[in-house]
Amino acid sequence: MADSVYAAIEEAARESYIRALKRYPPDLKESLLRARAVETSPVGRGVLDTMLRSIEVAERDDNLVCQDTGTVIYFLEIGRHTRLDLRSVEDHVRRGTERATVEHPLRPNAVHPLTRTNTFTNTGHHLPVLHWQFVEGNAITLHCLPKGSGSENNSYLKMLTPADGVRGIKRFVLECIVQSGTKPCPPTIVGVGLGGTSDLAMTLAKRAAALRPIGSRNPDPVVAELESELTEAANQLGIGPMGLGGRATVFCVNIEHAHTHITQNPVAVNHQCWAARRCSATVTPEGRITYGF
Incomplete structure (x- = not known):
């Protein structure tokens, strides 16, 4: 069963990265609409209209909301009753990020800070960034945040x-x-x-x-x-x-x-930024994945 859960974690990392880049969170879309309704500047209203149009086109064409695929950050919530090796969890999250970048494909951003050599996988030394939090339950939730520069x-x-x-x-x-x-x-x-x-x-x-x-x-x-x-x-x-x-x-x-x-x-x-990309994925002990924002 553990192998199936690790595979699900890898798939959750891969898919949540792609979904975060393409699917704009509903609360943010509503905020853009509210901002458009009260904006007093004609130029400002035009800019907000362009943002809303970008979201519409991304949803229609299954494309990215913004060209910046970001630095990939995951906030992981680990259920206290989870019986998994956390180093293996980290490895599979990394593989999921690499697969999303190569298979989609997505713009590769991860470079060495001195040589500026690109890994072409959006992973590298200490990337993706992982933050861990331990919570009740026996599931693992990944919050994927592609953070624009x-x-x-x-x-x-x-x-x-x-x-x-x-x-x-x-x-x-x-x-x-x-x-x-x-x-x-x-x-x-x-x-x-x-x-x-x-x-x-x-x-x-x-x-x-x-x-x-x-x-x-x-x-x-x-x-x-x-x-x-x-x-x-x-x-x-x-x-x-x-x-x-x-x-x-x-x-x-x-x-x-x-x-x-x-x-x-x-x-x-x-x-x-306004294109605040995020996606969550919850993996159960049986390897089932549920996606959200």
Whole structure:
């Protein structure tokens, strides 16, 4: 049975990567339509119309929403009763990514950081990126996130001090949005990682930007209030769709937080572009696969 589950995990990685690139999440499409309805800039409305048209064409022609096939990231939720070798899980996720790239085929992006030699498989040393979380149950869920370079290049970290307070957090997040401008292809999802350590804050920011559905709020009411305040403030900056002016600068600002040291307050910011690709795949112990967003 284990062999069939490993094969299913490989297939889930392969198919979720392809689906993420082609099938636009429903919550994001609804957000684009809402943004189009309230956008005051004629240019901004035209840009949003083009985005909606791109989604329509991708669905009709079974093609990619965006040409950037991204850096492949998987958030894996491992059921605590799962009886599998996690190194083998990692190997099969890698193979699924390679198969998707070669068999489809997809644009290969993974290169050595110094020689810039391309592997032509979208895998390599430490790629795809895997984040592990252990949950209840006996299934494995893969959340595939092909992260585009335009949004990923606009990632920020600042080690604030307690004296900076909430005002310092707000200032830093909004400064990051302004500095990013057109580059992350707005309207964006702005993920903020608050607290923890420098590495944890960056991971939390990625999770906030890429995993949470539009309209969800942090269960902590204090954090949720800050999310709402920052979303409203960001949409008053006038950056607009693709940075050409208008109201729709962000879909939302999502914050994930962790407790932190008494002398520090790390804040990380990670953008997700308008073509926010994601796909989930749940693999049961019997090897059945269910796909979603």
